[in-house]
Amino acid sequence: MIRLLAIAALLAAQPSSAAPTPVEITAPGPQGPLTGALLDPDAKAPLVLIIPGSGPTDRDGNSPLGVAGGPYRQLAEALAAKGIATLRIDKRGLFGSRAAVADPNAATTGGYADDVQAWSKVARARTGRKCIWLAGHSEGGMVALVAAQRPEGLCGIILLSAVGRPMATVLRDQLRANPANAPILGDALGAIDALEAGKRVPQATLPAPLRGLFSDAIQGYWIDLFAHDPVKLIASVKLPVLILQGTRDIQVSVADAEGLKRAQPKATLILLPGVNHVLRPVASDDRMANIATYANATLPISPDVAAAVAGFVKP
Numbered sequence: 001m002i003r004l005l006a007i008a009a010l011l012a013a014q015p016s017s018a019a020p021t022p023v024e025i026t027a028p029g030p031q032g033p034l035t036g037a038l039l040d041p042d043a044k045a046p047l048v049l050i051i052p053g054s055g056p057t058d059r060d061g062n063s064p065l066g067v068a069g070g071p072y073r074q075l076a077e078a079l080a081a082k083g084i085a086t087l088r089i090d091k092r093g094l095f096g097s098r099a100a101v102a103d104p105n106a107a108t109t110g111g112y113a114d115d116v117q118a119w120s121k122v123a124r125a126r127t128g129r130k131c132i133w134l135a136g137h138s139e140g141g142m143v144a145l146v147a148a149q150r151p152e153g154l155c156g157i158i159l160l161s162a163v164g165r166p167m168a169t170v171l172r173d174q175l176r177a178n179p180a181n182a183p184i185l186g187d188a189l190g191a192i193d194a195l196e197a198g199k200r201v202p203q204a205t206l207p208a209p210l211r212g213l214f215s216d217a218i219q220g221y222w223i224d225l226f227a228h229d230p231v232k233l234i235a236s237v238k239l240p241v242l243i244l245q246g247t248r249d250i251q252v253s254v255a256d257a258e259g260l261k262r263a264q265p266k267a268t269l270i271l272l273p274g275v276n277h278v279l280r281p282v283a284s285d286d287r288m289a290n291i292a293t294y295a296n297a298t299l300p301i302s303p304d305v306a307a308a309v310a311g312f313v314k315p
Helices: 007-013 071-080 095-100 109-127 139-147 167-177 179-196 216-226 230-235 254-263 287-294 303-313
Strands: 023-028 033-039 047-051 085-089 132-137 154-160 241-246 268-272
Touching: 023 109, 033 071, 033 095, 033 109, 047 071, 047 109, 047 139, 071 085, 071 303, 085 109, 109 132, 109 139, 109 216, 132 139, 139 154, 139 230, 154 303, 167 179, 167 216, 179 216, 230 254, 241 254, 241 303, 254 268, 268 303
Parallel strands: 047 085, 047 132, 132 154, 154 241, 241 268
Antiparallel strands: 023 033, 033 085
16 A cells, blocks of 8 residues: 645646556566556656555555555656656556466565566666666555665665554554454454464454455465564665655554654655545545545545655656
8 A cells, every 4th residue: 555736837747738658568477477557758767666555456556445546547647747757567466467476365575576676677678777766655665675675776765655663563553543443453463463473373263354354365475574674674775765654644654654764864754744545635634534535536646745756766
């Protein structure tokens, strides 16, 4: 689920007035094709695979649950202006990749990591690159960490607003942080405890506001996700790692990023002042103003994100 460049600098990085056009490509999925968009302004430049965050998030970073304006598309275009290639992908079972599996709710973190490996092979074969970079946003950071346990064909990983604690712990803290959750907090925490222990909780027994979050259809995914510890995963990664974290992220904290850095001292940690979870600048600590930026399709992401990524992946 990460500031402003001078106009002259933008023109210097992208001398042509025409933006490069993304090319639709496919990779093999379990039951049908995975689809994505390759934006490749320079065949000799690094290639970054952007891994989407949680839920029904598409290749552009939009979600019917409240994210608009295409933060991943904006990141890809900003990187293209710096000569960096990107591949944005639709998750298995969703959007352009809906034929890849029959039930998108049956996905697992390991399954998503398998898809990343398939994309790596396709991207390298198509473009002639020896390796690609993985950039996982939010929950996609966990996917990147799992995929990086098999480093062949990977240059390194970039963690954008990625959790640094087990997801069950993060979810508890997110629910506690919103005072409006007080009437249902006990039920929510009980459900998390059960799922963390590998036990399902019939959604009909939960208060109505929790039945979507813990629906019967996705409890298997929660159980699988809760079993992964990002600290243990990053500690075993042998590739270069960049940790990018906004200081006004109300879903993932600076402490998460610092915990990842402690677990992998060789990683590069960059904190982005005033940037929130969907990579957009936020002017204050007001929670509602922060949330309002998610669905505002007119807002750009912070240019600091692309600048940090480009600075890390460029030789």
